[in-house]
Amino acid sequence: MxxxxxxxxxxxxxxxxxxxxxxxxxxxxxxxxxxxxxxxxxxxxxxxxxxxxxxxxSAKNLQTAFFNQRLHDLYRDLNVESQGLRYNVFEKAMTGYLNLQHNGQLSDDKQLLTVVDFELPSTEKRLWVLDLEAKQVKFHTLVAHGHNSGENMATNFSNENESNMSSLGFYVTEGEYIGKHGRSLKLQGLDEGYNTNALARSVVMHGADYVSEDFIRQYGRLGRSLGCPALPMDQKDEIIEAVNGGTCLFLNGPDQSYSSKYLNEDVAMNTLLSANS
Known part of the structure; x- marks a missing residue:
């Protein structure tokens, strides 16, 4: 002993x-x-x-300083600021990712984080798939929001069935299936009151013809879904293949009332410190 x-x-x-x-x-x-x-x-x-x-x-102040520095370093290494991903959105997404990782809710095989920023207009590329291990952006592309969430800008969000709105918050990707939109990916919503009805509403990741630069040129915005984060047809297979099976998806939007138990900074800090010990 x-x-x-x-x-x-x-x-x-x-x-x-x-x-x-x-x-x-x-x-x-x-x-x-x-x-x-x-x-x-x-x-x-x-x-x-x-x-x-x-x-x-104090030890807490040192932990906070270390945590903030690591996130800023990763943000810099990914070079996503030049692609329009704002640091405050990245910080929220990473905090949730680390909380989910701490809870064992994410796959150990894929260190991927998908971020969608619905504070940006549909005419901008507002979806990023980040490889946190390689510190690379795997995909940066267009993504549609729900029909009743707004025109070019998404301003309204709902967890209700048949609302035809997008739902904000943290998701974990599940398995693939072939549906009316072809190859699609199930999404499990984790934020109570914000997106937990995603599976029941069939809010999934799929491809759509109305998510393209051609559609934007013709109509001045993307087409809209029934609440799904719809992808360009020429990229949907690659994206679904990459992020399926237990990776984190965060949908950010202009809803000041949004809150999540996964935005616990203490848990995120401890998870990051443990990973670097």
Missing amino acids: ENQSVVRRQRLKRRARRVARRVLPFVAALFMATPLAGPVMGSGNKVKAQGMEAKLP
Whole structure:
């Protein structure tokens, strides 16, 4: 038992050194920014170093700094800012991805994250499939929203059957099937009150002729689905093949009331720290 205790202490020390190396720049920056009080002359000409103790940042602050730095580094490496994916949307998507990973709800075989930003108009490429392991964008393309969600801009969202609206939030992809739109992919909605009726509503990923540059040139916007994130016909097979079987999909939109238990930053931070220990 004594040898095991020694080995465990050594492992903890090595881990602490690795974390310290990563967060040292943040500690230094916070330390330099902390004002120090000057010496105070007391009786007997004794100098009292009142207030000379600099407060080091807490472990939580260091974790937060490390988490934010890692997300910014990944965002930079993926080079998605130039493609129109805003950092705040990426941050939410990654937070949810890490929460789902922590819960064991994602496949271990595919480190893929699909992000759809319905705050952008349908005329812009607003779907990204991100390979987080390779730090590459696998796909960046057009995607349609629901008929009753809006014209070019999606402004209304619903979890209700026959609403013909898109549903925001986090999904996990399931299996493929052949339906009226050909090759399609089932989506399991995870956010209670926002998208949990997706399977019952047959909200799936499929291809559609109305998702194309030609349609935009003719009508000034994409066509619209019955609530499905519909894809271009010339890319739908490749995308469905890539993301099927337990990967994360996040649909973002301009709904200030949206909330999710998967946006727990503490869980995301701990998951990321554990992966890098």
